[in-house]
Amino acid sequence: MTAKPVARLRGIAGLVLTVRFLTELAMLAGLAVAGAHLGDGVLLGIAAAVLLPTAAAVVWGLFIGPRAGRRLPEPARFLVEFALFAATGVLLALSDWLVAGVVVAVAGIAFAALTRVHAKDG
Numbered sequence: 001m002t003a004k005p006v007a008r009l010r011g012i013a014g015l016v017l018t019v020r021f022l023t024e025l026a027m028l029a030g031l032a033v034a035g036a037h038l039g040d041g042v043l044l045g046i047a048a049a050v051l052l053p054t055a056a057a058v059v060w061g062l063f064i065g066p067r068a069g070r071r072l073p074e075p076a077r078f079l080v081e082f083a084l085f086a087a088t089g090v091l092l093a094l095s096d097w098l099v100a101g102v103v104v105a106v107a108g109i110a111f112a113a114l115t116r117v118h119a120k121d122g
Contacts, residue, residue: 013119020115022061023108027088028053030104034091052091055083074116083113 031052039045063072063080072080087103092098 016111016114016118019107020111020119023085023104023111026104027085027108028056030088030092030097030100031056033097033100034095037095037097038091054092056088059084076114078112085109085112086116 032049035048035050035052036045039048059080060068062068062070064077070094071077074081085105085108088108089101092101095101
């Protein structure tokens with residue numbers, strides 16, 4: 001078997017895509033934390049901590065990801081990303097994680113926009 005060459009991330013595009021990936025992970029973690037805190041009781045907290053990031057990952061995989069079968073065109077794709085990051089920020093703020101919520105929302109939205117400018121995510 002021969003291995004396919006791996007594309008290397010270079011320059012500003014590589015940096016933007018790397019940080020964007022980290023913001024996506026932060027969004028999923030933030031949704032899990034918010035779900036755990038907002039769930040009423042242990043079982044509902046666990047269920048929300050699992051279901052919130054799972055729902056976001058499903059939406060991302062279906063409509064936003066580069067290999068999504070039903071990838072949305074711009075600007076709809078950006079608006080869905082905006083909504084996911086904003087909702088994560090609001091849920092974290094409601095869970096008394098205000099600073100984390102603001103950081104995840106602002107960084108996620110900013111790097112979603114920067115991806116379209118520097119990484120030509122179209």
